[in-house]
Amino acid sequence: xxxxxxxxxxxxxLLAVLxxxxxxxxxxxxxxxxxxDDAFDLPEGTVYPALHRLEKGGYLSSDxxxxxxxxxxxxxxxxxxxxxxxxxxxxxxxxxxxVARVLKGSPWPSTP
Amino acid sequence: xxxxxxxxxxxxxxxxxxxxxxxxxxxxxEMEDHLYSAVERFEAIGTDRRLAQRQTLDRFGDPGLVANAxxxxxxxxxxxxxxxxxxxxxAGMWSGVLMIGLPIAWTLGLISEERSGSWDRxxxxxxxxxxxxxLAAAALIVVLMVGLNKRHGGLGTAGIVGLGLAAxxxxxxxxxxxxxxxGVLLGSGMLIYAIAMLRRDIAPRADTVAFGSGMLIxxxxxxxxxxxxxxxxxxxGDYPLAFLVGVWSMSLVSAVGLIxxxxxxxxxxxxxxxxxxxxxxx
Numbered sequence: 440x441x442x443x444x445x446x447x448x449x450x451x452x453l454l455a456v457l458x459x460x461x462x463x464x465x466x467x468x469x470x471x472x473x474x475x476d477d478a479f480d481l482p483e484g485t486v487y488p489a490l491h492r493l494e495k496g497g498y499l500s501s502d503x504x505x506x507x508x509x510x511x512x513x514x515x516x517x518x519x520x521x522x523x524x525x526x527x528x529x530x531x532x533x534x535x536x537x538v539a540r541v542l543k544g545s546p547w548p549s550t551p
Numbered sequence: 552x553x554x555x556x557x558x559x560x561x562x563x564x565x566x567x568x569x570x571x572x573x574x575x576x577x578x579x580x581e582m583e584d585h586l587y588s589a590v591e592r593f594e595a596i597g598t599d600r601r602l603a604q605r606q607t608l609d610r611f612g613d614p615g616l617v618a619n620a621x622x623x624x625x626x627x628x629x630x631x632x633x634x635x636x637x638x639x640x641x642a643g644m645w646s647g648v649l650m651i652g653l654p655i656a657w658t659l660g661l662i663s664e665e666r667s668g669s670w671d672r673x674x675x676x677x678x679x680x681x682x683x684x685x686l687a688a689a690a691l692i693v694v695l696m697v698g699l700n701k702r703h704g705g706l707g708t709a710g711i712v713g714l715g716l717a718a719x720x721x722x723x724x725x726x727x728x729x730x731x732x733x734g735v736l737l738g739s740g741m742l743i744y745a746i747a748m749l750r751r752d753i754a755p756r757a758d759t760v761a762f763g764s765g766m767l768i769x770x771x772x773x774x775x776x777x778x779x780x781x782x783x784x785x786x787x788g789d790y791p792l793a794f795l796v797g798v799w800s801m802s803l804v805s806a807v808g809l810i811x812x813x814x815x816x817x818x819x820x821x822x823x824x825x826x827x828x829x830x831x832x833x
Contacts, residue, residue: 464581465588482612483589485620487581492625503577509587510580 449481449489451531454498454516454524461502461515464490490514498523557604558586561614568618571632571819573753578621586611628704630753632819639698640816646691647809649684654799656681661791688809689721689737695809696744698816699754706747713744738766745808755815762808769801 456462456470467490468483493499498520501512516524566579586607593603611617622629660677664670696714700706706713717740723733745763748754773793776782782792 463584463588465585468585482616483585483610484582484612484614484617487578487585487617488620488623491621506584509584510577511584512577512581 448531449486450493450498451524451527452479453486453489453493454520454527457499457514457516458521458524461513463511463513467514493520554600555587555590555604557601557608558583558590561586561608561611564614565618568614568822569621571822572621582611582617622704624704624751626705626707630702630704630751631822632702632816634821636698636702636816637819637821639695639701640813640818642691642698643695643809643813643816645813646688646695647806647813649688649691650802650806650809652684653681653688654795654802656684657798658795661795665791686724689724689733692737692741692809693718693721695813695816696741699744699748699812702816702819703748703751703753706744706751709743709747709750713740713742713747716740716743734766735770738770741765741805742767754812758808758811758815760808761804762812765801765803765805765808768804769797772800773797 452471453467456467456474459470462470464487468486471479471486490499494501494514496519497517499514500517501514504511504513562579562583565582566575569575569578572578589607589610590600590603593606594600598606619629622631624630656677660674660681663677664674667674693714696717700710700714703710717737720733720736720738720740723729723736727733742763745759748759748763749756773796776793776796777790780790781796782790785791
């Protein structure tokens, strides 16, 4: 999927990946790639601004630790993030169901 | 780590591209952790070190693209210092200096009036000098605000409203002399603008608070002292001391904010003067 198409849904996807538990940036992106079977072709570096934005909005919190001599930032969902994920999930389900119903509908009858 | 020259070079380029951010060290540390984790993953499955770095960087994206994403705001703007924001900083510093000139000139005029007992040429000149300083400062404040808007990559609806009110106040100041009218417009604009800036949290907070509250503090001081009938009462029934203390309060607090924000904009290295920088191309 092209980056532009993914952009509008990136926040939801990041919240969903973090719903399993706290992860650092590389693990979040790796999980996103794995769970989507490499469907999302997005420059990995551009995911970080989205994580920062979600943290600033109070949907995520982060902590720093030192792992193998490197500083590592780990993100986790906040209560607000969990609530937003639930809402966004419901909205997405409704939307995708509606699209699926339209696409599965009968083809336009040909004119006699 | 010379053996990871490609990653180190990338991180250095990225650091240069986001050097204007307060949290530059945290950003680079986070990217460094990601890139080395990815290279280690490739190496663990037998990929040559150089190839591992190339594949990692290919996936991560061009440093200019990443820096651009890190500078993008919710309004779609790019929050970076430029040669224009630097110029606006100079306007801000001058507006602060002029704001201090205002109460000095008016105080000298009022002292002269009290001593001579009349409003004559000296008093009129002092009043005119103070007024000219205020008008010039007000115009320069709007230039500063445009620069701050650019530096923040846009300040949303609050920013537009704040800038609009301030600009309207300055236009009215040049065509109609009613200080409380246009002063309130300019002051409200600066206050709304400062709130928008604080929400974005890019500029120094103390200077932003002083910038936004100076006019309001001056008005409050003036009205409170007038209500308390502090000082002598002149032939018009006004309280000159209340007026002076209000003007001094407004000028000093505003000047602290204006000079502080101006110095901050001046101190930043513009990101638009080096052709090799990412923002010019992406």
